[in-house]
Amino acid sequence: xxxxxxxxxxxxxxxxxxxxxxxxxxxxxxxxxxxAAAKAKANLxxxxxxxxxxxxxxxxxxxxVDGRVNRSNGIQQMCTTKWATNDRAFAxxxxxxxxxxxxxxxxxxxxxxxxxFAERVSIKYNGRTISERSYVGLSASDSxxxxxxxxxx
Numbered sequence: 001x002x003x004x005x006x007x008x009x010x011x012x013x014x015x016x017x018x019x020x021x022x023x024x025x026x027x028x029x030x031x032x033x034x035x036a037a038a039k040a041k042a043n044l045x046x047x048x049x050x051x052x053x054x055x056x057x058x059x060x061x062x063x064x065v066d067g068r069v070n071r072s073n074g075i076q077q078m079c080t081t082k083w084a085t086n087d088r089a090f091a092x093x094x095x096x097x098x099x100x101x102x103x104x105x106x107x108x109x110x111x112x113x114x115x116x117f118a119e120r121v122s123i124k125y126n127g128r129t130i131s132e133r134s135y136v137g138l139s140a141s142d143s144x145x146x147x148x149x150x151x152x153x
Contacts, residue, residue: 004065004104006075006092011067012102021059029058066106072096077138077147083109084142091140097133099145112145116153123151 003015017023067073077093081101088104097117101110116133123130130150137148 004078004090006078008074008095009067009069009071010073010075010094011069012065012075012078012090012092012106014063014065014104016061016063018059023060026058026060065104066102066108073098076135079138079140081140082142085109091138091145093135093138093147095134099138099147101140116149121151 001017001019003017004012005015006012072095074095075092076095079091081089081091083089083101083103086103086107086109089109090102090104092100092102094100097114099112099114100108103109121131121133133149133151133153135147136150137146139146
């Protein structure tokens, strides 16, 4: 099984889970390794360095597909789409107003920048002050984007 996820730091990650490995068994093995590493660290003499604990799950692989850690590029919305040069791609709406089309292997296919995100805003609504735009919806086809922001744009 394969999952793709985006995060607030701007990374798109792929999580592959082997169907032949029990998740509970993998978690138990990771917990045993963590416990053994903690025990080894407690038994260290002063000034010695402990080896890094391997907390990975057997049968689970996590890899970064695209992006660099940058909070202004945080991912707010993602959807799958087909693109003219690539049948498998994502449309990614970012905090800074960009909408990127990224292939499943991380290749940048297209970028659109919405200049309205650079404008300052301050609106009171139901006792709350909205001070920045954010994407609340995104859809894409091979030739169009459809997006909505918290400002109704």
